[in-house]
Amino acid sequence: MTIRPIIGMGAVAATGSGVDELFESLCEGRSGRAELRGFDRSRFRAQHAYEVDNRPVAGEDVPGRATGLLLDAVGQAAADAGLGEDLSGIPVLVGTGLRELRSLELWWRDGSPFADSGLHFGPGLRERFNADVTHTFSNACSASLYALALGSDLLNQEGDDAPDTVIVAGVDVLTESMYGLLERVHPQPPDRVRPFDRNRTGVLMGDGAAAIVLRRTEQDAPQVHGRLRGVAVNCDAYHVTAPSPEGIAEAMRAAHRLAGVKPSDVDLVMLHGTGTLLNDEAEATALADVLGDCASGPLMTAVKSMTGHTSGASGLINLIVGVRALKEGRVPPTVGLEEPVEEAAPFRFVTGEAAGSRQLNVAQLNAFGFGGINAVAIVEGPR
Amino acid sequence: MTSQSTDTTVVVSGAAVLLPGADTVRALAEGPAEGGTPVEPAEHVGRKGLRYKDRATQLGYCLTAAALKDAGLLGDDGLTCAPESVGVVASSNFGNLDTVARALDTIRDETVTATSPMDLPNASSNVIASSAAIRYGLRGPNLMVCNGETSGLDAMHWATTMIAAGRAERVLVLGVEPDNDVVRKLLGGARAVDGGAALVLESRPAAERRSATVRAVLGPYTRGAGTPVPGSARRWELPEHLGRASGAHGVLQCAAAVGWFDAGERGPVHAVAGTAADDARAGLLLMAPEAA
Numbered sequence: 001m002t003i004r005p006i007i008g009m010g011a012v013a014a015t016g017s018g019v020d021e022l023f024e025s026l027c028e029g030r031s032g033r034a035e036l037r038g039f040d041r042s043r044f045r046a047q048h049a050y051e052v053d054n055r056p057v058a059g060e061d062v063p064g065r066a067t068g069l070l071l072d073a074v075g076q077a078a079a080d081a082g083l084g085e086d087l088s089g090i091p092v093l094v095g096t097g098l099r100e101l102r103s104l105e106l107w108w109r110d111g112s113p114f115a116d117s118g119l120h121f122g123p124g125l126r127e128r129f130n131a132d133v134t135h136t137f138s139n140a141c142s143a144s145l146y147a148l149a150l151g152s153d154l155l156n157q158e159g160d161d162a163p164d165t166v167i168v169a170g171v172d173v174l175t176e177s178m179y180g181l182l183e184r185v186h187p188q189p190p191d192r193v194r195p196f197d198r199n200r201t202g203v204l205m206g207d208g209a210a211a212i213v214l215r216r217t218e219q220d221a222p223q224v225h226g227r228l229r230g231v232a233v234n235c236d237a238y239h240v241t242a243p244s245p246e247g248i249a250e251a252m253r254a255a256h257r258l259a260g261v262k263p264s265d266v267d268l269v270m271l272h273g274t275g276t277l278l279n280d281e282a283e284a285t286a287l288a289d290v291l292g293d294c295a296s297g298p299l300m301t302a303v304k305s306m307t308g309h310t311s312g313a314s315g316l317i318n319l320i321v322g323v324r325a326l327k328e329g330r331v332p333p334t335v336g337l338e339e340p341v342e343e344a345a346p347f348r349f350v351t352g353e354a355a356g357s358r359q360l361n362v363a364q365l366n367a368f369g370f371g372g373i374n375a376v377a378i379v380e381g382p383r
Numbered sequence: 384m385t386s387q388s389t390d391t392t393v394v395v396s397g398a399a400v401l402l403p404g405a406d407t408v409r410a411l412a413e414g415p416a417e418g419g420t421p422v423e424p425a426e427h428v429g430r431k432g433l434r435y436k437d438r439a440t441q442l443g444y445c446l447t448a449a450a451l452k453d454a455g456l457l458g459d460d461g462l463t464c465a466p467e468s469v470g471v472v473a474s475s476n477f478g479n480l481d482t483v484a485r486a487l488d489t490i491r492d493e494t495v496t497a498t499s500p501m502d503l504p505n506a507s508s509n510v511i512a513s514s515a516a517i518r519y520g521l522r523g524p525n526l527m528v529c530n531g532e533t534s535g536l537d538a539m540h541w542a543t544t545m546i547a548a549g550r551a552e553r554v555l556v557l558g559v560e561p562d563n564d565v566v567r568k569l570l571g572g573a574r575a576v577d578g579g580a581a582l583v584l585e586s587r588p589a590a591e592r593r594s595a596t597v598r599a600v601l602g603p604y605t606r607g608a609g610t611p612v613p614g615s616a617r618r619w620e621l622p623e624h625l626g627r628a629s630g631a632h633g634v635l636q637c638a639a640a641v642g643w644f645d646a647g648e649r650g651p652v653h654a655v656a657g658t659a660a661d662d663a664r665a666g667l668l669l670m671a672p673e674a675a
Contacts, residue, residue, distance in 0.1 A: 099529055
């Protein structure tokens with residue numbers, strides 16, 4: 001096990017831009033839910049999402065929004081870590097579910113300019129930051145924690161070429177095709193994201209981006225927000241959309257092993273909690289199994305109740321919110337959770353107001369994606 | 384985590400190619416002839432389970448089965464090694480563009496109610512990597528690299544990185560690009576290769592433990608904006624008539640290197656991807672088995 005300091009953070013979501021604003025608005029229980037801002041609403045049964053309200057003209061979508069949010073988050077994190085705007089030679093690992101597929105859609109139907117080089121984020125990162133060691137991973141909803149695992153592997157390498165600093169990021173914005181197909185599989189159109197609630201109707205997407213700067217050692221770091229203890233990744237090899245509690249539980253146990261923690265050490269769980277039918281039960285079953293007698297120990301929350309499902313960005317948004325929660329001893333609530341599903345009965349959800357004045361040391365972060373690709377990370381606070 | 388070893392050398396222990404005009408690494412290395420017929424997935428893996436799968440996923444099934452068999456990891460009764468010991472890293476840029484465009488057309492022209500729920504998994508770009516894992520029971524780390532022109536060589540790099548980190552003893556690397564109307568429009572009328580290649584990368588100790596035949600040894604990888612240093616190593620050129628290889632390009636070059644080594648060539652091979660017009664260039668050196 002090797003512990004790596006997190007020395008820079010940046011984030012943007014429907015609920016706020018910048019880590020401070022995002023964290024405060026989540027602690028206040030403020031939701032980013034609104035009527036669809038960039039699509040023709042007459043084409044859909046569902047009418048709401050959790051979008052970043054940054055289009056130049058209301059109601060008119062523009063290409064390149066995913067790249068824009070990513071550059072914002074990476075710029076925040078790089079500045080926070082004192083790296084400046086020249087990121088040449090520094091690995092930048094981007095996890096995403098949908099790449100720039102929204103720009104492809106606008107090209108296909110509405111004739112906006114687009115080339116195949118615009119599908120991934122390398123060109124945008126090169127133009128803004130001169131970054132040239134860039135990698136776009138399209139790993140569904142666990143993409144940014146998968147990227148985090150690979151970033152930690154780079155920092156564990158030895159030798160002259162091994163990097164001292166790695167930037168890990170995640171980003172996604174709504175695409176019409178994914179938004180539509182997701183609502184299509186729900187019996188009734190989802191209205192809002194209510195993770196783990198018996199009466200939830202399903203998942204809705206959100207826009208978001210997050211980035212962190214990881215370093216090999218704490219020497220000369222401007223600050224340490226928290227520390228990464230370990231990330232485990234695996235694949236259920238079970239179903240293209242349905243999760244497997246066994247595969248998820250294996251990923252959690254592997255993360256605990258890698259990080260050198262026991263279930264009783266976990267003070268906070270930042271749940272994947274998408275509000276998707278079946279998925280919340282699978283996550284709860286796996287988590288209850290892994291925590292065993294300690295299932296009622298850690299505080300738990302699902303911030304997708306306010307950010308919506310930010311897909312590839314969601315794992316890293318969870319990390320940033322989790323790290324800040326450990327530092328401040330405050331945990332944002334799960335909004336809209338009234339009657340937890342039976343599988344989650346033992347859990348101590350934070351509901352209503354943010355939980356405050358706690359001594360919290362270790363957080364577990366969950367992210368699971370289509371195809372049964374699971375990623376679980378363990379972080380500790382700055383103290 | 385798998386057992387740690389001080390030997391972090393990664394080797395190639397299996398390879399497969401499927402392109403119009405080439406279905407072996409030897410044929411690829413020699414250069415596929417013009418006028419080859421399109422790959423028919425059902426002829427390779429049977430019809431079962433192909434319905435509702437996009438072209439890239441079907442091609443991925445064929446390449447996965449062929450590479451795992453070539454490496455001695457897939458028999459008539461399934462995998463011959465622990466499912467957790469095999470990861471997947473797939474590379475494709477155009478993989479699911481047809482599904483995205485078709486679903487969007489349906490939504491715009493008829494509303495969301497007319498879309499097919501069967502398209503949902505294919506709307507996620509990682510469907511190639513996860514579908515290969517599901518069909519063949521590969522439970523190690525599962526990664527989809529969509530990184531532009533360098534994507535195939537980047538996939539080789541991340542597979543190597545995960546093996547060196549002890550996340551998996553072996554990783555199937557898959558590079559595939561489908562050809563269809565959406566892709567052709569995006570490429571200004573040019574065609575894509577409509578096929579690809581797959582390699583099994585393995586830690587040398589893991590390959591030795593199961594007495595696998597080493598077909599190539601991986602050397603250093605680089606990615607960056609700089610001009611690659613011209614070396615004496617041989618390079619494989621993609622024949623123009625095959626079309627754009629994009630995310631499959633790097634993996635095809637590595638498979639061609641295996642073809643040369645299988646044929647007795649002993650000089651190193653340099654795989655390169657990306658040009659000054661792209662966001663970066665990548666390079667990977669491959670050496671003949673004796674270099675190990």
